[in-house]
Amino acid sequence: MSFTAPAQPKRPALSQRRAVAGGIDLRVSIGSVSLKNPIIAASGTFAYGVEFAHLVDLNRLGGIVVKGLSAQPMVGNPAPRMCETVGGMVNAIGLQNIGVRAFVAEKLPALRRYDTAVIANVFGHSISEYVEVIGVLEDAEGLAAYELNISCPNVERGGIEYSSDPAQIAEVVGAARKAAGRRPLWVKLSPSVGIIGITAKAAEDAGADAVVIANTYPALCLDSRNRRSLLGSTTGGLSGPAIRPITIRLVYDASRVLRIPIIGLGGIESPADVAEYMVAGASAVEVGTAHFVDPQASEKLVISVEKWCQDENLLEISKLTGSIKA
Numbered sequence: 001m002s003f004t005a006p007a008q009p010k011r012p013a014l015s016q017r018r019a020v021a022g023g024i025d026l027r028v029s030i031g032s033v034s035l036k037n038p039i040i041a042a043s044g045t046f047a048y049g050v051e052f053a054h055l056v057d058l059n060r061l062g063g064i065v066v067k068g069l070s071a072q073p074m075v076g077n078p079a080p081r082m083c084e085t086v087g088g089m090v091n092a093i094g095l096q097n098i099g100v101r102a103f104v105a106e107k108l109p110a111l112r113r114y115d116t117a118v119i120a121n122v123f124g125h126s127i128s129e130y131v132e133v134i135g136v137l138e139d140a141e142g143l144a145a146y147e148l149n150i151s152c153p154n155v156e157r158g159g160i161e162y163s164s165d166p167a168q169i170a171e172v173v174g175a176a177r178k179a180a181g182r183r184p185l186w187v188k189l190s191p192s193v194g195i196i197g198i199t200a201k202a203a204e205d206a207g208a209d210a211v212v213i214a215n216t217y218p219a220l221c222l223d224s225r226n227r228r229s230l231l232g233s234t235t236g237g238l239s240g241p242a243i244r245p246i247t248i249r250l251v252y253d254a255s256r257v258l259r260i261p262i263i264g265l266g267g268i269e270s271p272a273d274v275a276e277y278m279v280a281g282a283s284a285v286e287v288g289t290a291h292f293v294d295p296q297a298s299e300k301l302v303i304s305v306e307k308w309c310q311d312e313n314l315l316e317i318s319k320l321t322g323s324i325k326a
C-alpha cells in the first residue's frame with residue numbers, strides 16, 4: 001500500500017512569512033544550511049517524508065532527515081521490531097530501507113518540491129559502501145546536507161562500530177567528506193561512548209560541518225516469564241523522553257570542545273525540551289519517537305515553539321544556543 005500523497009505546491013514566500021510570524025524570528029543556521037525553524041524530523045521516524053504529506057504540511061518543517069539509505073535495499077530485522085518501555089521505546093528495525101537508487105528515483109523527486117531542507121541519512125558496513133551511497137546522491141538535486149550514521153558495525157574491522165573509535169571516525173568521515181563534494185556533512189554520533197568530546201572532535205577534525213547528538217542507546221527488553229527478548233533480534237536501541245536529560249548532557253559536553261554546530265535529539269516532545277537542547281549548545285533539534293505518538297508532532301512543535309518564544313519575549317530563537325548559565 002502506498003501512502004504517497006500528491007505534493008502540495010511549493011510556497012516560496014513561506015520561509016520569510018513563517019520566520020517572522022508573530023514577530024519571532026525562528027530561523028537558524030547549521031553552517032551554510034539555513035533552516036526556517038530549528039525543528040527537523042529525525043531519521044527512521046518519518047519514512048522518506050512524502051508518506052506523511054497527507055497528514056503534515058511538510059512546508060512548515062525546518063527540515064526532514066530521511067530513513068537511513070544503504071547501497072543496496074535492506075529487509076531489516078525479524079519481527080517484533082519495537083517494544084514500549086517506561087518513557088520511551090526500544091527498536092531494532094535493522095536499517096530496513098529501499099536502497100539509495102530507489103530513493104533517488106522514487107522518493108526524492110516528490111520530496112524536493114517542498115519548501116523544507118531535505119537531508120539524506122547515509123550508512124554502510126564498509127567505507128566503500130558509505131562512499132558508494134554518497135556517490136549516487138551526489139548526482140541528485142535537492143539535498144541540503146548528508147547525515148552520516150556512524151553507529152554501524154564495520155565489517156572490515158571485526159564488527160566494531162565506527163562511532164566507538166576516534167580513528168575509525170576519522171577514516172569514515174574523511175572518506176565521506178571527499179565523496180560529498182560541496183554538500184555539508186553532518187555526522188550523527190553514538191551516545192554510548194566514554195567521552196563524547198573525543199568522538200565529536202574526531203568528527204570535526206576529519207571534516208564534519210556539524211554533529212548530530214545522538215542516536216539511540218543500546219538496550220534489552222525481556223519478558224520475565226518466558227525469559228526471552230521482546231525483540232526478534234534480541235537487543236535494540238532506546239529512544240524517547242527517557243533519554244532526554246542524558247543526551248542534553250552530551251550536547252553540553254560536546255559544545256565545550258567543538259567549533260562546528262550541534263544538532264540535538266533524544267526525547268523531544270515540547271517547546272521546553274527544544275529550548276533545553278538549544279540552551280545546552282544545540283543550534284537545531286530533531287524530533288523522532290514523538291512521531292509514533294502523534295505523526296504531526298514536529299509540525300505542532302513549530303507552532304508551540306513560536307508561542308513559547310512569544311511568552312518568553314524571545315525575538316530570535318537562535319539566541320538560545322549555548323546560553324546556559326553554568
Ligand SMILES: Cc1cc2nc3c(=O)[nH]c(=O)nc-3n(C[C@H](O)[C@H](O)[C@H](O)COP(=O)(O)O)c2cc1C
Pocket residue numbers: 042043044045067068091093095121149188214215216238239240241243265266267268286287288289290
Ligand atoms: C523506529 C526508529 C528507526 C530509526 N532509524 C534510524 C535510521 O535509519 N538512521 C538513524 O541515523 N537513526 C535512526 N533512528 C534514531 C533516531 O533518528 C533518533 O536518533 C533516536 O530515536 C533518538 O531520538 P528520539 O528520542 O526523538 O526518538 C531510528 C529511531 C527509531 C525510533
